[in-house]
Amino acid sequence: MSKTKHSKDLTKRRAQPKEVRKEQLIRATMKCIAANGLSGVTMARVTTEAGLSLGIANLHFESKERLLLETLEYVTNEYSREQLAIFNSNSYTSLAAKIEALLEFDFSSAVTDKDKMAVWFAFLGEAKSRPTYQRICSRQDSVSEAEMTALFQAAIDEGGYSGADAALIAAGYISLVDGLWLNTLVAPRRLPRKKARLAARHYLASAFPEHIMLGKN
Amino acid sequence: MSKTKHSKDLTKRRAQPKEVRKEQLIRATMKCIAANGLSGVTMARVTTEAGLSLGIANLHFESKERLLLETLEYVTNEYSREQLAIFNSNSYTSLAAKIEALLEFDFSSAVTDKDKMAVWFAFLGEAKSRPTYQRICSRQDSVSEAEMTALFQAAIDEGGYSGADAALIAAGYISLVDGLWLNTLVAPRRLPRKKARLAARHYLASAFPEHIMLGKN
DNA sequence: CATACCTGAATGAACGGTCATTCATTAATT
DNA sequence: AATTAATGAATGACCGTTCATTCAGGTATG
Structure with a gap:
């Protein structure tokens, strides 16, 4: 119960450009979802978390539904953008390096x-x-899966792995990562992040033994 | 708007043992969750789906929270029970057959x-x-993971796979299955059930090449 | 066999609490 | 002064829960 909590100081209320407030509210929404679950998100909780007034969310987003949607988009777009940057980068010196980077x-x-x-x-x-x-x-999953399939196919060609199915390996990798994330989130003690990463590395190493080695890390 | 829908015929109101009603309500809750999401579940929807009256759920379960909890337990217990039956069965003629059965x-x-x-x-x-x-x-995940690790270790010993880590392969398999289920649920067109199963089979085949073959199915 | 009585499952109207949304008012900025 | 941002009390809709009432099936009585 500290007094300066959230600096809810009325004398300091400052008008801010829409974009700043929206991002502030989206971050508060993320925290609320993590702390209370999607069904525990209320406008009061979100705006309190953001240190703002109740009405602010409906001012910048037209409704709670829109706020939630834009929060989801914020997270998915960020991931897609950064992953696509890796796919499109030509600063990696080898296929192996690019696959490692994705991992x-x-x-x-x-x-x-x-x-x-x-x-x-x-x-x-x-x-x-x-x-x-x-x-x-x-929205982005098809693109991501296609990029990954192309990359894996290139590795298969380069390594001369016979009979390997790039599309299937890619689909498996994507699902494996989803599953590892989920288990790490729900039971971090049973599956710490490092173990999750190691499991994913094993998967790639057994698909592309010439490219991904297990020794390092 | 058919007239016989749910046989909501007041003249047919029959008392039923608690267990029958509870299962009926749990099944209706499962349908509601699938159709409306967890946050879209209301007592009115559940009881209408079950063809019963509003108050019935609070009569047999003390609250909505309990109804949801028992629904979750119903699903998880069913899975654990049947999976454990496979682990404990001694009617499989080989390790390979048991692993296949789990898959x-x-x-x-x-x-x-x-x-x-x-x-x-x-x-x-x-x-x-x-x-x-x-x-x-x-609740059951630790048990399941331990059983799977033991089974995989036996396969590793039998197949003479050197340097394989049974615990890691088991953790990876469990997460892979979770991820495949999730993707199959959300995007069945992109990942149909058969493709999901094939991806899981590939994972096992590359871990235990002497036991699991790719040719069949 | 007929009838009265009892038990407890089932019903759904009514209640009260929670929460998204609105908007009159206030404050900051130009 | 005009404009734009922010506030938060008030509103109304929705929903979980309660409980007085209804009714089917069983048991006891004459």
Whole structure:
């Protein structure tokens, strides 16, 4: 109960550009979802978390539904953008280096941030019954899967791995990562982040033994 | 608007033993979660789905929270019980057959039923913020992981696979299956059940090449 | 066999609490 | 002074829960 909590000082109320407030509210929403679950999110909690007044969310977002949707988009867009940057980069000296980079990215602390993962899985849990959530969640998945398949195919060609199915390996990798994230989120003691990353590395190493080695890390 | 819908015929009101009504309500709750998401479940919807009156759920379960909890337990217990039966069975003629059986079970139509998976992931999505959900979701996981590790270790010994880590392979398999289920649930077009099962089979085949073959199925 | 009585399952109107949304008012900025 | 941002009390809708009432099936009585 510190007095300066959230600096809810009325004399300091400052008008801020829309974009600043929106991001502030989205971050508060992420925290609320992680702390209370999607069904525990209320406008009062979000605005208190943001240190602002109750009405502010409806001022910048037209409704609670929109706030939630934009929060989901914030998380998914960030991931897609950064992953796509790796796919499109030509600064990696080898296929192996690019695959390694994707692996490190998927288990970086930025991506495995508890709040962000909580948001992601909270929406996925409702996705089956809400077409809008489903659409946002899968918007980039096809692109991502295609990029990954192409990359894996290149590795297969380069390594001369016979009979390997790039599309299937890619689909498996994507699902494996989803599952590892989920288990790390729900039971971090049983599956700490490092063990999760190691499991993913094993998967890639057994698919591309010439490219991904197990010794390092 | 058919007249016989749900046989809501007042002249047919019959007292039923508690257990019958409870199961009826749990099934209705599963349907509601699949159709409306966890946050869209209301007592009115559940009881209408069951073809009963509003007050009935509070009569047999002390509260909505308890109804939801028992629904989650219904799904998790069913899975654990049947999986454990496979682990404990001694009617399989080989380790390979038992591993195959576990794989077939995980992708059987009973387990990959949309309603059941929707229930499972709806609760997992909220699990981080609700200790009770988390406890029920992970109650059997440790047992299951230990059983699987022991089985995989036996396969490693039998096949003479050097340097393989049974615990890591088991953790990876469990997460892979979770991820495949999730993707199958959310985007069945992109990942149909058969493709999901094939991806899981590939994982096992590359870990235990002497035991699991790719040719069949 | 008929009838009265009892038990407890089932019902659904009514209640009260929670929460998203609105908007009159106030404050900051130009 | 005009404009734009922010506030938070008030509103109304929704929903979980309660409980007086209804009714089916069983048991006792004559």
